[in-house]
Amino acid sequence: MKNVPLASVDHVDRAVLPIGTDYPPGHLLDWHEHRRAQFLYGATGVMVVDTADGTWTVPPERAVLIPAATRHRVRMLGVSTRSLYVEPAAVPWWPGTCVVVDVPPLLRELLLAAVDFEAEYSLSGREGSIADLLLHEIAARAPLPFHVGIPASADLAALCRAYLADPDAGVTNAEWAARTASSERAFTRRFRAETGDSPAVWRARARLLAAVPMLRTASVTAVSGRLGYASPAAFTAAFTRAFGTPPSRFTASGRGPR
Template structure:
């Protein structure tokens, strides 16, 4: 199914509903939730998925697993999606929070085939086998570290959301503490308790995540300069250390990308 609203087929008695959707550049799916779990794959472009708990950046040819009934927002940068909407009781191993994963060639081809199904596709034969194999392939994926946590407190949430929208290397802990009417020490302690990271470490990671959409339209050197890195080499080293691949792998001109061995972390029970 392509460009079919989920609510028109959600009632169909199929554990897995595949839907492909094309979005205009810069499109935002505002806050919403699904009754089913969602496997959201970006065949092209970059997606940024927000929940109350965090922000997940989904590079090209990656996907995000979204738990059922999770309130979320998706910002699209030149994205054509292939989604699977899955009955929660058939995937008890689904992660409890959003998770970004790699999408290797086999899974990619299965998704491309599945979005051609009718909503009431036959469970016996080829279509049903593809739907079953899709779940096995998803269960074998390894989570990727393309996310930052969002604090639960309103004032800290506001600081972090604003920084994600416009990362600024010049921002300091002292400035954030002052805006929160706290001492720097108290602010840092509170921030760490809500995110698991110091403010400085959090900001450094947020800047790297912000680089992923930018790399689709700008060179590594340009992105490094825009985000305040001393040199492209410094940016490349930090990006590679955080995500396991150099930023050149996420450029618009690069297709595929190197993938390391897959470890089974999501598993069927």
């Protein structure tokens, strides 16, 4: 199925409903939730998924697992998606929070085949076998670290979301503490308690996540300068340490057939 609203087929008695959807550039799917779990794969472009607990950046050739009944929003940056909507009872192993995973060639081809199914596809033969194999392949995926947590406190969450939207390497702990009317020491202690990281470590990781969508249209050199790194080499080293792959892999020139 392609460009079909989930609500129109959610009632269909299939554990896995594959739907492909094309979105205009910069499209925002505002806050919503699904009864089913969702496997959201960006066949093109970059996705940024927000929940109350964190932000997940989904580079090209990756996907995000979204638990059932999880309120979320998705920013689509040049994305054509291939989604699976899955009955929760069929996937008791589904993670309890969002997880970004790799999409190797077999899984990608299964997804591309599945979105051509009708809603009431045959459970026997090829189509049912593909649906079953999709779940086996997804279960075998390992989490990737394209994520930062968002604090539960409203004031800290507002600081973090604003920073993700416009990361500034010059921001200091003292500035953030002043915005929350607390001492730098008290602010740092509270921030670490809610995120597990110091504010400086959190901001460094947030800048690296923000680099992923920037790399769609800018060079490694341009992005490293925008994010306040001393050199492209320093940015490349930090990015590779955090995500296990160099930033050049996500530039227009670095993408291609896998």
